[in-house]
Amino acid sequence: MTSSSSSAYPLAAATSYPPARRDETVDMLHGTAVEDPYRWLEAAESSDALDWLRSQAQLFGQARQDYSYLAGFRARVAQLFGAGAVGSPVWRGDRCFFTRRAGDQNHAVLLVSEPGDLASGSARIERVLVDPNSLDPDGLATLDAWQPSQEGDRLTYQVSVGGTEESVLHTIEVASGDQLDEPIDRARYSPVAWLPGGDAFFYVRRLDPDLLPEDEKQYHRRVWLHQVGDNSENDELIFGNDPEADPHNYYGVAVSRDGRWLTVVAASGTAPRTDVWIAALPGERCAPGSKSDSADAATADRLVFREVIVGADAKTAIHIGRDGRMYVFTDLNAPRGRIAVADPRSPDPSSWKDLVAEDPEAVLEEFSILDGPELDVPLLVVATSRHAISQVSVHELADGTELGQIELPGTGSVGGLTAKREGGHELWFGYTDFTSRTRIYRWDAVDGTTSLWASAPGDSSKAEPGDSSEAEPGDSDAARAAIRTVQRTYRSKDGTEVRLFVIASAEAFDAAGRPRHTAPTILYGYGGFGISMTPGFSPTALAWVERGGVYAIASLRGGGEEGEAWRRAGMLGNKQNVFDDFHAAAEFLIDSGFTTPEQLGIFGGSNGGLLVGAALTQRPELYSAVTCSAPLLDMLRYQHYGLGATWMSEYGDPEVAEEFDWLLAYSPCHNVHAGSRYPAVLFTVFEGDTRVDPFHARKLTALLQHATASDSPILLRSEAKVGHGARSVEKTVALTADQLGFFARQLGLT
Template sequence: MHPRPHHPSTSPHSSPGAPSGPAPQPGADVHSRASAPRLPLVEELHGHAVADPYRWLEDADSPETLHWQQIQDELWLQHAAGLSNRFRFRTRIKNLSAVGSTTAPLWRGDRCFVLRQEPAQEHPVLFVDDVPLLDPQQLDPTGSTNLDSWQPSPDGSLVAYQLSSGGTEQARLFVLDVATGNLVDGPIDGCRYSPVAWLPDGESFYYVRFRHVLRHRLGSADDLQVLPGEASYGLELSADGRWLTISAVRGSGNDLWLADLSKDEPPAVIQKDVDAITLLSVGPDGRLYVVTTRDAPTGRICIGDPEEPLVWHDFVPADPEAPLSSLAVLDKVVLVGRTRRALGEIVVHDLVTGRRLGEVELPGAGSVGSLTSRPEGGYEAWFSYTDSVTPAAIFKYDASTARTTRWSDPPGAIGELDAETQELEYRSADGTVLRMLVIAKPGRSGPRPAILYGYGGFGQSLTPTYSAFALAWVEAGGVFVTANLRGGGEGGEDWHRAGTLGGKQKVFDDYIAAAEFLIAEGWTSTDRLALCGESNGGLLVGAAVTQRPELFAAAVCSAPLLDMVRYELSGLGANWVPEFGSASDPVAFEHLLSYSPYHRVVPGVKYPAVLFTVFGGDTRVDPLHARKMCAALQYATDSDRPIVFRLDQTSGHGPRPASTSIALAADILAFLSTHTTPPTTSSGDHPTPAQHGSPGEVGSFGWAGL
């Protein structure tokens, strides 16, 4: 933890005393039972008197907080019981999400590894050559265990995999023999989403444990430390096992090392303290491939010789309109994935010259997943494709014929969907042109209940994806809108940075401008417009609700960051200083306090209906943010619209069982439909949501951005 000299206490759950007697609150009677005691706690921070009346709610285990939570549980259950379409939504989302999922293949030797989830399964299952290898549900019938990550050895005979439980993402690493199913090594704790780089002999690998890069030999308890210092590290090993690339996130860029494992030498520094994101990889052709935003905010590709890793020359120049997303090196061509206007494309370049040869044919205008190919090269590459009405399927591109063919379909099927999409442009308060994707039933007009979804942070792009959550809402007569905001990755690194640090308010302005546009263009109205966001998107929703409460009828704030004065003191908050700034810095503090939703709640304001959804196993964003904000809104609101709090104690910030995700999404849509003049449906309609995207991705009710 870095020092925070201007915080009177560095404990995330410190409290100057037990709360005494509930203070009167100006909200409607519906919130009287939930009225929480307010502490007279005011701190002097950088010349500002900062009130924090609900500091005591930071301690999840205190008797006072547990009592508060019990009241919230009762209020939510009481409110949920009155959501008349709750179970209809749940039924429909289950049907719409029954397509299941599958991933692009990962080849090791002659073995093919994929993740596949059947419609009735709670979690994806790891298959090898169409045979189930690792099924989290078999390992733990309760459904609380997740397969967080996995990496086969070079010949595919072993798999290193990581399991966590209860949504905590605090994984332990194991090694499995693929042929026998026997456990070879593990458990090794402290491996949260650790990259694993196997050596060719299959006896050792490099990995990250407790934020340190180590070399591990199977069966040995004595790991060798490779680099000093803690960081968020990435690892990659060349197919021949000679070159190890190490990257470490540092501020808004990253540091890089390259190790020649044929020599007994420490890794060589390639990039340090440079304000750019750079990735290195030694391809199957032996060349060094460098993907960097240095002097190219949307990313350019350079090549060099790993023997002289500081000497690069341009290979594929940056496209200012299309950020790079993936790269695959084949025998005679290089495939480059890009995102243009939030839509995926794959461009074919000559392996020798980098000259553009053409594009890979895609099924439509949608999202393209990361490219995969055989480690040794070859002519084939695989990728996923999805759009707003098309479940993700896997396609194969054959460079020898320049043909794209469908390689694998999701295991389930759905009928024809009555929905269409439109990409619209709008302007933010400062004139910046932005885009949104609108999904609605064709042929309908006039104001309708609408959900405005956004994220706007960490360089994460929101691209079209099949979403049972969105489609269930649209089937019920609503409009689902995804806004591309500054802070995301749709326009490259400059676009991302425009919405960070002192520019964070621009993200909120973009979101509010999207709401105003939808109202002005007749898509919806203030009494029918709802907000929805998760994690960093929860901060977005909190900011919009507190800055323009009159614009919205309802909001869902899921796993949110809301107390931006103290966000660094809990969860993974200290890692996000490059995105938000630190409250210990007087300049950054001014920005943080200016938009911190918890500190902008004002008594006597008519706030919209708000549902907070939080998770007891969340180790990224502590639920304390939502507790404090919920208490503040319940005290302050002068509206009869409810402020309620839904706690799922057994889940976390990331992936969760399918049935849990379906129940959560159904509750969200039922809440929003009730408080936005519900869409009128016939008895044959089943308005029901499912996950927005796949677990663990932005827009999925399983968050990756934070």
């Protein structure tokens, strides 16, 4: 039950904030009266909300004038982004597909590298396939995903505009760049699985929203089969139409290299479990590169899906190798992950045989198979993460026997293991750490050598794609050469050991890695959805540290740094553990002499925005400044907006009494107390955000401005035509500079 009326609103004691009426809106939930005085801010298009937002923008603009380091931060962050970026390659025969962003580009460009004319001295040539920078002059178009066909002669790519992430799927001929289809909409988060021959592919698309209730238009995905050149409205529905299927399901699809098997993976929202099915694809098989009738034969009435694993409380993915075996990546009975093998004709878990058993300390991340004729034995290359730091091991494919480790360029993160689909002896992988931009390395399994294959265009130690020349693995920028990272372990409230990365100038540490003095410090965390905080190049951290600050990143429960059990220790009814871990990280930094409460700021976005929102409402005395970006903050109404309904497996359902109690206990919007002295807060939100609705930050801004007894500012930075995820470099630079300028002003960076 909800009631509502209006009343006058007194300004906060110390600062004159824009007026915001307080309605007497009360919901009765499970016998508890829950006040919601700013419910009207959920409707951003209302005249009252628009007036309030304009006033908040003016307030932030005035405060921003005092950010003395703003221009310096903007210049340095732009310079750090100015080196550009490069992505891991995807090989199809002699064609190599990859992304690269030049320093003057807002978005990465998709290119293809092909054999050139040796007579003219050109070993390989590059061509642009998709350039999102040319699709929108304002930099609002983003390239969301792409997938070449098995032969590499066709390609799908997905583009969205204005931060909405509402991808539209396009199909092109690689040689000419010509469009082969009319664009397909409603393809957000859609994988694409090509059939051999390139005449058709499986993909995921939402049902027509006109057929659905208003609050379900973002959901109801299905797996479809599309014949290239046909009208997508005639595509055949292949999977997901079971009336018992969860409307929040996300689907993954894959077709084996030989075209014999289709696999489907389903996850209910972001739940930490997946269901997997496999179906034999009918029709005459052919060698890759030639045409067959498989596209016509792969119809719903001829596909029989068999359960691989359904209903188990585990995450599982499968890959059909070129040897015909089914390789299983799973955390079933192994919270840190294991790799098993089975016959795809007998795929249930009782037939799985371990190749790589669970490691008691390392978390399984990904694997790749090398089985070219140049090798004495086929190999399985496995990437794991030990306390958030990557390592890569090499095993015999037949039985999993470990043969050794691949030496990495440093202590950092590895991702994007790729090999040629046709077999081979080469492996490509991306590497990054806190001071090194992502570079792509090539490992040769025949001679065991690792060499730099590609780096960002502005990186002084770059190599062109395909160039295996040696180069120094470390970043050569002298301004960052004196930066040091240490990893520390501290104990949380319940005694659990948690790890923390601390980044600062080398001279800030003594020989034992202890701080020489306190400094303005930013503590960053996330703690959710099994996402790990691993070493990675961060212009935000580097720009801060170069000016004398300290930047710390906590590996909180709820993340994936220590496996699935670590994640589950920080979700649902255990969510308070995440906040306790974060408070304990702050106390560790203070007690160790890195900083003081007056010099400590906290930073988080999305689920990390919930983290810092809870931190500032639970322990306001512990923090001096907070930057809270694209946050979840009203945990009793989050499920009604954006993609919130898909996250109830992470947070809980307010409609369930027990789960309501969990959520109410920490929901930032419901734990603001009048007269408390809250730290300075900068909320940054994006009006194109279709994942986390900006109303969360609007509400908590108004609540804190009304309640705080401190003269520390509560500010809201709202940005149009930008969403939750990918955005232009230009907009990222501006946002980062504003956030760092705010921290510098509040924490006394000198």
